[in-house]
Structures are given as C-alpha cells and as structure tokens.
Amino acid sequence: MSTFAIAQLVLGIVAQGIQLLTQLRETSKKTGEWTVEQEKAFDDNLEKALAGEDPNWKVEPDPTNEAPMN
Amino acid sequence: MKGNMNKLQIPTLVFLLLLAGCSALAPGADPVVVRAEQTAGAAKKTLDNFFQFERANRDSLWKLDHGIKHTADILRVRAPASIKALRAATKTYKAVKSQEHIDAVDLWLAEVAALVGQAQTTLAQSTQKLGRNP
Numbered sequence A: 001m002s003t004f005a006i007a008q009l010v011l012g013i014v015a016q017g018i019q020l021l022t023q024l025r026e027t028s029k030k031t032g033e034w035t036v037e038q039e040k041a042f043d044d045n046l047e048k049a050l051a052g053e054d055p056n057w058k059v060e061p062d063p064t065n066e067a068p069m070n
Numbered sequence B: 001m002k003g004n005m006n007k008l009q010i011p012t013l014v015f016l017l018l019l020a021g022c023s024a025l026a027p028g029a030d031p032v033v034v035r036a037e038q039t040a041g042a043a044k045k046t047l048d049n050f051f052q053f054e055r056a057n058r059d060s061l062w063k064l065d066h067g068i069k070h071t072a073d074i075l076r077v078r079a080p081a082s083i084k085a086l087r088a089a090t091k092t093y094k095a096v097k098s099q100e101h102i103d104a105v106d107l108w109l110a111e112v113a114a115l116v117g118q119a120q121t122t123l124a125q126s127t128q129k130l131g132r133n134p
Helices: A003-028 A036-050 B002-021 B031-056 B058-064 B066-096 B099-130
Strands: none
Touching (some): A003 B031, A036 B031, A036 B066, B031 B058, B031 B099, B058 B066, B066 B099
8 A cells, every 4th residue: 555545544534523513512512411302303204214215224145246356 | 544534533533522522611511511512413414514514425335335335324324323322422411410320421522523534535435436536
C-alpha cells in the first residue's frame, strides 16, 4: 500500500470522525438522558433494522460471482 | 494491509470513545446512561451512513472489491443485535445501578465501538476506491 493511499485512507477516517463530532455536538446540546419518547423512537427504529424493514440494513444477495477487477 | 487497518482502527476507537464521553452533563444526568445513549445514537447514524453508501454504490464497489459488501453484510447482522444489547444493558443499569451493570454496559459499548470503527474504516476504503471523498 503506497504512502499516498495510506494518507487518503487516514484523511477519509478523519473526515468520518469530523462528521461524527458534528453529530455528537448536536446531540450534546441535550446532555441529559433520553426522554421516554426519544428512547421509544430509537428503539422502534432499531427494531425496524432488526426486522429487515430498512432496506439499507437488510442483507441482500451478492450482485454476481464474477471476480473483482483487482 | 490488515496491519494497517488495525493501526488505524485503534485510534479511531479511542477517538470515538473519547468523543462519546467528553460532553458536559445536565444536572442529575447519569454519565453512564448518557454515554451509553449517545454512543448508541452515534453508532446507528454512522452505520446508517455506511450501509446507505454501500447500497447506493454496490455495483461499482462490487467490481472493485467484494470484501466491502461482505463486511457491510457482517455488520448488518451483528450491529443491530449489539446495539440492542447495549440498549438492554443500559435499561437494566438504569433500573439497578450497580457496578456489575456498569461493567455490562461497558462491555457492549466496546463491542458497538469496535463495529463502528470497522464501518468507518471500510467506508473510508470504499470512498478511496471510488476516488471520492466521503
């Protein structure tokens, strides 16, 4: 793996970290514990993921069996 | 490559745990509960981002590296159950408030943080392979 590729990878991870920091800053405005409504909303949403109702969280078949290009 | 991933994942995990624990607490809030809830929320959002990106770019990524979808699928199976276990441990701790239950919360926090770290690393690799920023 070249130095450039590693640098790109590190930059990508840093970008993700900044995105997460932004999200946490938003949530840290409310630094108390979740309300009953917030808990319910989160848990209901998680149940949808567990039940495979959210397509992004659902395991789908692989596109093909062809080998990758590299 | 695997060695590089491990070297990158460890600081990412530490970074995540520090971020989850660095906000000021509201009066009366239990830091264990707040940390657990914030981590669960942030983990769900991060995994959402990764799964959405992988699904939206599946055909292109599949041609470059089958491992990205396979990693995403492993996380799709493991992450919801782990976040649910973290939520269950948090609720039990809120009811009982013992050191034993703090340990249980910490255990699931570490598991969830590891999965999030894996998602972040794979997302960064995916965007790199596609030649764009996340």
